[in-house]
Amino acid sequence: MLTWLARLGRAGLSFFERLGRGHLFLMQVLAGVPGLLLRPRLVIQQIYSVGVLSLVIIVVSGLFVGMVLGLQGYNTLADFGAAESLGVMVALSLVRELGPVVTALLFGGRAGSALTAEIGLMKATEQLSGMEMMAVDPLRRVIAPRFVAGVIAMPLLAAIFSAVGVIGGYFVGVGLLGVDDGAFWSQMQARVDWNKDVINGVIKSLAFGLVATWIAVYEGYDATPTAEGVSRATTRTVVHTALAVLGLDFVLTALMFGE
Amino acid sequence: MSQGRENQPLIEIRGLRFKRGARVIFDGVDIDIPRGKVTAIMGPSGTGKTTLLRMIGGQLRPQAGRVTVDGQDVQALRRGELYALRKRMGMLFQSGALLTDLTVYDNVAFPLREHTKLPESMIRDLVLMKLQAVGLRGARDLMPSELSGGMARRVALARAIALDPMMIMYDEPFTGLDPISKGAVVELIRKINVALEVTSIIVSHDVRETTAISDYIYVLSDGKVMGHGPPRTLLESDAPWVRQFMQGLPDGPVPFHYPASDYAADLLAGPG
Amino acid sequence: MKQSTTLEIMVGLFVALGLAALFMLAMKVSNISALNNEDGYEVKVHFVNVGGLKVRSPVTVAGVRVGRVVRIEFDDKLLEALVVLKIKHGVRLPSDSIASIFTAGLLGEQYVGLEPGGADTYLKEGDVIALGQSALILEQIIGRVLFSKAAEGKGQ
Numbered sequence: 001m002l003t004w005l006a007r008l009g010r011a012g013l014s015f016f017e018r019l020g021r022g023h024l025f026l027m028q029v030l031a032g033v034p035g036l037l038l039r040p041r042l043v044i045q046q047i048y049s050v051g052v053l054s055l056v057i058i059v060v061s062g063l064f065v066g067m068v069l070g071l072q073g074y075n076t077l078a079d080f081g082a083a084e085s086l087g088v089m090v091a092l093s094l095v096r097e098l099g100p101v102v103t104a105l106l107f108g109g110r111a112g113s114a115l116t117a118e119i120g121l122m123k124a125t126e127q128l129s130g131m132e133m134m135a136v137d138p139l140r141r142v143i144a145p146r147f148v149a150g151v152i153a154m155p156l157l158a159a160i161f162s163a164v165g166v167i168g169g170y171f172v173g174v175g176l177l178g179v180d181d182g183a184f185w186s187q188m189q190a191r192v193d194w195n196k197d198v199i200n201g202v203i204k205s206l207a208f209g210l211v212a213t214w215i216a217v218y219e220g221y222d223a224t225p226t227a228e229g230v231s232r233a234t235t236r237t238v239v240h241t242a243l244a245v246l247g248l249d250f251v252l253t254a255l256m257f258g259e
Numbered sequence: 260m261s262q263g264r265e266n267q268p269l270i271e272i273r274g275l276r277f278k279r280g281a282r283v284i285f286d287g288v289d290i291d292i293p294r295g296k297v298t299a300i301m302g303p304s305g306t307g308k309t310t311l312l313r314m315i316g317g318q319l320r321p322q323a324g325r326v327t328v329d330g331q332d333v334q335a336l337r338r339g340e341l342y343a344l345r346k347r348m349g350m351l352f353q354s355g356a357l358l359t360d361l362t363v364y365d366n367v368a369f370p371l372r373e374h375t376k377l378p379e380s381m382i383r384d385l386v387l388m389k390l391q392a393v394g395l396r397g398a399r400d401l402m403p404s405e406l407s408g409g410m411a412r413r414v415a416l417a418r419a420i421a422l423d424p425m426m427i428m429y430d431e432p433f434t435g436l437d438p439i440s441k442g443a444v445v446e447l448i449r450k451i452n453v454a455l456e457v458t459s460i461i462v463s464h465d466v467r468e469t470t471a472i473s474d475y476i477y478v479l480s481d482g483k484v485m486g487h488g489p490p491r492t493l494l495e496s497d498a499p500w501v502r503q504f505m506q507g508l509p510d511g512p513v514p515f516h517y518p519a520s521d522y523a524a525d526l527l528a529g530p531g
Numbered sequence: 532m533k534q535s536t537t538l539e540i541m542v543g544l545f546v547a548l549g550l551a552a553l554f555m556l557a558m559k560v561s562n563i564s565a566l567n568n569e570d571g572y573e574v575k576v577h578f579v580n581v582g583g584l585k586v587r588s589p590v591t592v593a594g595v596r597v598g599r600v601v602r603i604e605f606d607d608k609l610l611e612a613l614v615v616l617k618i619k620h621g622v623r624l625p626s627d628s629i630a631s632i633f634t635a636g637l638l639g640e641q642y643v644g645l646e647p648g649g650a651d652t653y654l655k656e657g658d659v660i661a662l663g664q665s666a667l668i669l670e671q672i673i674g675r676v677l678f679s680k681a682a683e684g685k686g687q
Contacts, residue, residue: 041535044542052545091560122359130356133316134370134418135345141373156549163552166560185559190589190596191640192561202553 032140042145051153062161066168087188090169099162104208108241112216119220120230154209275324286482302479308462349419355411357403364399409440426458582666631664
C-alpha cells in the first residue's frame, strides 16, 4: 500500500516537473518570437512544412467528414420532418466542434509528429548543440519559428476544414438527397452566428494550435537524443496532443457555449 | 593589458570537479592551454573529454572549479557575454553536426548570415575561401547526407573557421575515418593552426595522429590528470599508466580482466 | 535558395485559401451579412407568453426578415415578458403595428412577426409596441381541441 502511494506520488511529482519545464520552455520560446519579425522568411519556411504539406489530408478529411454529416444528419432530421435544417446541423457541428478538433488531431498526427521527429533528430545529431556553440540560440532559430508557424497554420487549416466540410455536406444533402438548395443555405445563415459560432471556433483552433505545436516542439527538444528516444517522443506527441486537445475542447466548449 | 595577456594561457582550468549522477567525471583537474599552440587532451573512452569541451564552451557547468577563457570566467558570464565569447570559438563535433536541411554552401554561410550583416556577395567570397581551404569548393551544392564522414568533418571545419575564431576545439577529429581522410584532417588541423594563428584543442584517443600534430598533451583518466608534457616526453614516460596508454599495451595498471572472483574457483563451482 | 520563391508562393496560396475559407464561413455560412450589433433601432413589446422564442430569433414583416430579438426579460410590474427587438435602419413601421409570435412549421423555430398598422407616425428607438400576441403553445391548443371535441360529443 505504501509503495503504491509512493509510486503515485513519484508519478505526480514527475508529471508536475515536466509540466513546469514545459512552461519554462514555452516562456523561452515566446521570448524569441519578437525577433522573428525581422526574419519572416524563417516562419514562412515553417508554415510551408507545417501548413501547406498538411493541406491534402485536411481537405480530404474535411470533405468526407462533411459528407458523412450530411448522410447521418439527413436520416435523423428526416424522421422529424426537418430535413431543411440539415445545413444548420452540418455547419454548426463543423464550425463549433469538428473543424477545430479533428483538424487539431490530424495536425498532431501529421505536422506535430513531423516537428518532434525533426527537432529530436537535430538534437540526436548534435545540430542543436552545434548551433549553441556557434552562438546561435536554437530556441530562437529553430524552435520559435516552428512554434509561430504552427500557431498561424492551425486556425487556417481548421477554417479550410470547416468550409470544405460544409461543401461536402451540401453535395450530399442537396445534390444526392434532394434537400432544397435555398433552405439549406438560408437556414444555415439564419442559425449560425458569426460571433458566437464562427469566432469561437477560430478561438478554439488557435488554442489547439498553440497547445499542439507546443507539445510537438517540446517533445522534440526534450527527447532523449537517440533513435529510440526520438521515436518514443514522436509517439508521445501524437498521444499527448490528442488528450490535450480533447480535454481542452471540453473546457472551452463549457466556457463558450455553456451560457 | 593585452600585452600582459599575451604570455598567459588562453584557457585556464582550475580545480574542476564534475559529477554526473553518482559517477565522478572530474575530480580536481588543472589544465592550461597556451595561445597559438595545438594542445591535445587524451584519455580512454568515457573519461569526459567531450564534457571538458562543453564546459569550455559554457554548455555545462562544473560543480566546483573555474574555467577561464581569455581572462573571462565562463561560468560567471551572462547569456549575452557567453554568446559573444562563443562567436570567437569554433567547435568541430565528432558527427560534424551539419544542419541536414541546408547545402554545404549554406552550412558554411550559416554563422556568417546569423552573426554578420555582410552582403550576399561578400558572404559568397568568404564561404568559397573557407571551402577552398578544406578542399571542398566543388562540393558546395551537395547536401550533408551526400557527404562521406571525412568530407562532412571538413565541411564542419570550414564552418567552424567561418567567423575566424581565436580557438578551435576538435572533438575526436580522427575517429571513424579511413586513413586518407584521417591524413587530410591531420594536415588541415596543422595548417589551420599556423595559417589562422588560432589556438587548437584536440580531444582524442588516437595516439599516433595526436602525437604527430600536438605541441603539448594532457592525459586524463579517472577524473584526474595522469600526466602532461610535450608528446616526446610522454611517449618516453616511464610512469606505468601513461606508458600503457601511450603505447597501447593491453595489460598494465588498467587490467585486462574486469574484476571477478578467482577463475579456477568460478569454473569448479558449477551452475547454481 | 533556388526554390524559395515557389515556397513563398505556396505559403501565400495557403494563407489566401485559409482566409477565403474564413470568408466563406462569414458570408455564406453565418449571419454576419444579415445584421450587425450596431445598425438598427430597438423597440419593446410585451407578451403574455413568449413560448420558445429565443434571443436572436428573427423578426419579420410580411415574411421578410427585418431584424431580430436582442433581449427577453421578465417584467415584474406587468408580470409579462418584455421582448426587445432590433429593427434594421431604413425599415419604417407604423407605430400601431402588431407583434405576434409565430412558429415556422409545426416544430420549427419561433419568430416575431410584425403586422403593419395604419398610423402616420413610425416606430423609433425605445418605442413600445402596444399589442403583442403571445405564442401558441402546443399543449394549450391540443387541450382546447380535446375540450371542444368533448363538448361536441355531449351536445349530440
